[in-house]
Amino acid sequence: MTADEALALVREHGGRVTASRRLLIDALFDGNDHHTAEDLASAVQAGAPDVALSTIYRNLDELERLGVIAHSHLGHGPATYHLTTAAHCHFVCQECGTAVMAPDELFATLVTQASEQFGFDVDIHHFAILGRCAACRRD
Amino acid sequence: MTADEALALVREHGGRVTASRRLLIDALFDGNDHHTAEDLASAVQAGAPDVALSTIYRNLDELERLGVIAHSHLGHGPATYHLTTAAHCHFVCQECGTAVMAPDELFATLVTQASEQFGFDVDIHHFAILGRCAACRRD
DNA sequence: TTGCTCGTTGCAAGTGATTCGCAACTACTC
DNA sequence: GAGTAGTTGCGAATCACTTGCAACGAGCAA
Secondary structure, eight states, X not given: OOHHHHHHHHHHTTOOOOHHHHHHHHHHTXXXXXXXXXXXXXXXXXXXXTOOHHHHHHHHHHHHXXXXXXXXXXXXXXXXXXXXXXXXXXXXXXXXXXXXXXXXXXXXXXXXXXXXXXXXXXXXXXXXXXXXXXXXXXX | OOHHHHHHHHHHTTOOOOHHHHHHHHXXXXXXXXXXXXXXXXXXXXXXTTOOHHHHHHXXXXXXXXXXXEEXXXXXXXXXXXXXXXXXXXXXXXXXXXXXEEOGGGGHHHHHHHHXXXXXXXXXXXXXXXXXXXXXXXX
């Protein structure tokens, strides 16, 4: 999906294309894929200084409802938002805080077994796996 | 571990056995194993109405440092505290919020592969697996 | 039993992340 | 250009904690 397609989707659902929404979507599509609301606010405010944080949150909600983005809770800090097309799970180190991407395949067994044994449909993208990264383990 | 052993451990580390600490430990050992700070505060306050919430948090911190308890973040809400001897992972339903216990074995493959491929030491008890439970999937 | 020391506590204020109410604003449709 | 309804900014509120500080009291020694 591209930024324009996301905007088209917003419009399809009765939403309007406003400056702040366009800037927010641009920020979300900018390459990096772990954005906190605060980061996104800075990016948006670079183009439109008066956009309020509450507008960012409202637009993030809206985009999440439309399925364009999803948010995850990486450890204790603020939530991070990312495009659903770039969804992936994370390993987050509890000591240094770095997030490492984890390939979906790692979770295949877990997903199947959870479904077979508990009827539970795991959403592997909506949370982080905590632990200690290789670097911190060496210390 | 029993409540008395936990108190002994506190004392061994230079800590003191106070009424609020005793009540908190009793509450943690009371059978149920997912307590929020708020729940624990109510339980403690049933025996000593003047105990402040900050005392609860400080004591929870202390007990966590001593390894008696651990806390996890189940989805969006407040953290839940549980005895380390009762540690287990959870499946939390994003629709109805129920937490199902997940046996550690389910994570065996994930833990081994994460360690082999990324040198990442997964702590499976410190977070929840989100998704949809059997009941909500049927609707 | 009393005194002393230092861990602990209650209270109140602070913080970080997010949410809400509301009146003003504006994108889109007609 | 006018009207409708989705959006926005602002400030205040909320939720889950966290912190500063002076008073309190557990445990040890005498």
